[in-house]
Amino acid sequence: MKTPREILFVRHQTAAPKLDAIRREVVEAAADVNRRKQPVRELTFADTLANAIRLSFRELVWPCRRIWVGLATVWVLILAANVSLREQSPAIAKSGPSSEMMMTLKDQQKILTELVTDRSAPRDVDRQKSFSPKPRTEGMEIMTV
């Protein structure tokens, strides 16, 4: 006497080698997928930084490289001009001020001191004009009239 399960399994036992082949094929494919999913190695901070730089260069700089080259050239020219001007300015500083220049400077200083002393001492007339106290009631009377 056999159970239905036994009958069914014995009946299909001949398919076992083909099923084994299918199983091996699928397991190999699954292993391949798994291998592809796994990262090759852990990324360090330096790797991440290098990747970020490489990526930003590729995304930002490389597509408009001509513009960047133009800007770089302008900056180089500005820098060169700046350096050449710096070389000239010490020669001017070394020569010192002339006697005429010193005279005009002294004159201007004199005028400035005169102007300053006049303004610093206010006249008495101005002071009187600026302050003339009156009783408050007078003001109020005018308003009521």
Next chain:
Amino acid sequence: MKMPAVAEREQLPVQQAREGKPEAWDILFRRYQLPLYVYVFELVHHEQTSLDLVQETFIAAVRHIGGLRDDAKFGSWLFGIAHQKCLQCWRKQNREDVPLGEIPETPDELESGPDDLLIRQEQEAEFMQLLNRLPLPQRSVLLLHFVEDFSIEEIARITETQPGTVKSRMHYAKRALRKLLEEEK
């Protein structure tokens, strides 16, 4: 080959398979390849189609293992995939409509185990013939019961039907089988 009377519930490396370990998949597929093939073959009755469907089931299992919540339900989940593949195959070939709910009443009696039906050697051919004469939904339910001893709830999940419907189908299929075997006596 020594065949266990009923399918055994063993500890299977489902978690390892989920982690992508090929050895785990090998163990799982080795365990289920023949039961799956038996189930599929007895539904489609074509060797190459059955082998293709088993392969497709395995591939789908590898792809969608992330969707399996309960590891203990791996077997029924795998049979559920195979069942869906069979339905797709039928729809493609348009060979047979799958009648649903053809049995109106749910019997009250509790179903017995898959071993209550013992078949003599001379009855084996008749048993297979009768099994193949059963309507597809009844055959499907009975095969799941015989091959893996799935519970009513598990069969309902696999076939995407109500447990009451599964009970009805099982009851009528078993009654038909018993009737034939008694007639043969």
